[in-house]
Amino acid sequence: MSETTTLEKAPGTASQDYTFLVGENVYLRTFHPGDEKNATSWRRSIFPKSSELVEKWIKEELPKEGKHKRSHLAIARKSDDVIIGSMLIYNGDVGIRVNAGVDPLYGENGQRWLVEALAIAAEWQVDENHQAKMDTEITSDQEIALQQLLQAGFVETARWREMLDKNGKRYDRILLSYFNAGWVERIGHPMEMELPRTGTGEIRPVPAKVVLDGDPPANAVIVGQRVYLRPEDKKDAEYYEKSSRMEDEAFFDIGRHIFPQAKLEKWITDGTDDDYPKYLGYAVCLRENDEVIGSVCLLDTDFVNRTAETGSFFHESKNRGNGYGSEAKQLLLEYAFDVLGLHMVNSFVYFPNTRSAAALRKQGYRECGRLCWLYPYEGGFGNMVLFDLLASEWRALPRET
Numbered sequence: 001m002s003e004t005t006t007l008e009k010a011p012g013t014a015s016q017d018y019t020f021l022v023g024e025n026v027y028l029r030t031f032h033p034g035d036e037k038n039a040t041s042w043r044r045s046i047f048p049k050s051s052e053l054v055e056k057w058i059k060e061e062l063p064k065e066g067k068h069k070r071s072h073l074a075i076a077r078k079s080d081d082v083i084i085g086s087m088l089i090y091n092g093d094v095g096i097r098v099n100a101g102v103d104p105l106y107g108e109n110g111q112r113w114l115v116e117a118l119a120i121a122a123e124w125q126v127d128e129n130h131q132a133k134m135d136t137e138i139t140s141d142q143e144i145a146l147q148q149l150l151q152a153g154f155v156e157t158a159r160w161r162e163m164l165d166k167n168g169k170r171y172d173r174i175l176l177s178y179f180n181a182g183w184v185e186r187i188g189h190p191m192e193m194e195l196p197r198t199g200t201g202e203i204r205p206v207p208a209k210v211v212l213d214g215d216p217p218a219n220a221v222i223v224g225q226r227v228y229l230r231p232e233d234k235k236d237a238e239y240y241e242k243s244s245r246m247e248d249e250a251f252f253d254i255g256r257h258i259f260p261q262a263k264l265e266k267w268i269t270d271g272t273d274d275d276y277p278k279y280l281g282y283a284v285c286l287r288e289n290d291e292v293i294g295s296v297c298l299l300d301t302d303f304v305n306r307t308a309e310t311g312s313f314f315h316e317s318k319n320r321g322n323g324y325g326s327e328a329k330q331l332l333l334e335y336a337f338d339v340l341g342l343h344m345v346n347s348f349v350y351f352p353n354t355r356s357a358a359a360l361r362k363q364g365y366r367e368c369g370r371l372c373w374l375y376p377y378e379g380g381f382g383n384m385v386l387f388d389l390l391a392s393e394w395r396a397l398p399r400e401t
């Protein structure tokens, strides 16, 4: 073997092995063993891991990623081939989502490198591979990145206010999308599409707190005027399964769904033993007879940034549109803000689900943008309208006494 073939490449020359995915300062490449050495710099987590564990992840987990429709890429600096960040690409039903980051220690240079990496990914996936769109996210302290991404053709499609806590200050989480020009020409720009609306749009007073004469209902977490919340129970899965196959409305989700009881049981019990669960689900029960009529939940609960997504589901159409959802949601919000101490919550609604959007508006949520082109819909792509609500806004809502 000649001496030259055993020598490692000189730093700063590796990008010459690529015909694409190379920008002015950075390039994208797959991970390989050895990259674990500076993993704390490029891993996108606030919980660092040892090099041994990251090496194991590179060797054992990365090869399986395709099954989950996702892939990781390293963001490497051209001048010396040092990995300065990474990106995770998810393939959705319509487009892709890219979660990317560069080590914040690189400051403003890091923001510029991040923009370059995202622009390379967008041109590759959207312009060249004809994905309908690419979504990505940054935070409002990344001002340079925001300006440059807008200049590179990304559009700000949503802004969740004060969703991140950094160094004692709150920052917005910003969603940016890069749309395929051909699709925009054919079906129009999703940010210009009219959002259908129902309801009055008026914020209603938060119902007065209930003081009980007697004992609370069994296992009640929080009690309202007509309904109370209690932890979901494996036994509730039987009713959830039955009502899923008896569903008579199809507009509030991407069509109707049918669930095996065992899967519902697993959903209910998964994570319920954890002290800091991501999912907290509560059955909504009628005070008059303890019958379960719905579920409300906190999803993706983040106890570092003190945020969560709220969700609600009333299992039979006869129990929708009667104000139960708003009453139960106010109980959930009291729990989220006053008991868990969350700073803000958010919610996602499919465009045709005007009832859910109307309910959120009456509960005090504010529209904060759109998640565009998520799934095939009526010969084009369907969108979601997004909402957020700060604890301070909820506390300032009108209240019944």
Ligand SMILES: CC(C)(COP(=O)(O)OP(=O)(O)OC[C@H]1O[C@@H](n2cnc3c(N)ncnc32)[C@H](O)[C@@H]1OP(=O)(O)O)[C@@H](O)C(=O)NCCC(=O)NCCS
Pocket (backbone or CB within 6 Å): 198, 199, 200, 201, 202, 252, 312, 313, 314, 315, 319, 320, 321, 322, 323, 324, 325, 326, 327, 348, 349, 350, 353, 354, 355, 356, 358, 359, 362
């Ligand atoms: C979404 C849901 C939790 C809301 O709870 P709810 O008890 O129905 O809500 P409310 O009765 O308090 O408010 C409903 C609002 O929608 C309007 N509305 C009622 N029925 C409607 C219908 N069939 N279509 C459109 N709007 C309707 C009402 O006018 C009301 O607004 P207003 O009081 O300002 O006029 C409940 O409808 C539900 O479980 N739907 C099915 C599952 C779902 O959509 N979950 C949310 C996914 S994001």
